[in-house]
Amino acid sequence: xxxxxxSGGGLVQAGGSLRLSCTASGLTFDDCAMGWFRxxxxxxxxxxxxxxxxxxxxxxxxxxxxxxxxxxDNAKNTLYLQMNSLKPEDTAMYYCAADRRDYCxxxxxxxxxxxxxxxxxxxxxVSS
Numbered sequence: 844x845x846x847x848x849x850s851g852g853g854l855v856q857a858g859g860s861l862r863l864s865c866t867a868s869g870l871t872f873d874d875c876a877m878g879w880f881r882x883x884x885x886x887x888x889x890x891x892x893x894x895x896x897x898x899x900x901x902x903x904x905x906x907x908x909x910x911x912x913x914x915x916d917n918a919k920n921t922l923y924l925q926m927n928s929l930k931p932e933d934t935a936m937y938y939c940a941a942d943r944r945d946y947c948x949x950x951x952x953x954x955x956x957x958x959x960x961x962x963x964x965x966x967x968x969v970s971s
Contacts, residue, residue, distance in 0.1 A: 890952025
């Protein structure tokens with residue numbers, strides 16, 4: 844059984860940092876592209892970042908470029924999202940997704956087309 848579990852969310856002041864982690868089990872982690880998505884109240888789920896199986900190709904949504912860094916440790920079956928210079932508009936539930944394709948497709952940021960397995964999410968709240 845595949846399990847995807849996020850951790851690391853919390854409450855932080857604007858300008859602060861958080862590091863999210865996502866551990867996946869029950870699948871061949873390094874066969875999967877991995878992504879981070881987020882959903883704020885009243886909004887659709889949106890793609891934040893995607894990383895291919897080997898970690899050498901990374902993609903970011905425009906509003907988080909230069910502030911967020913995605914990485915993975917295939918030996919630990921773990922995905923990370925380092926979030927710096929956080930803003931109140933980053934407040935959302937953050938989800939991790941594993942996709943059985945090993946690359947980030949052109950439509951990776953669309954949750955309807957990316958992600959065969961999803962976690963339950965971890966809440967990130969940024970106060971102003």
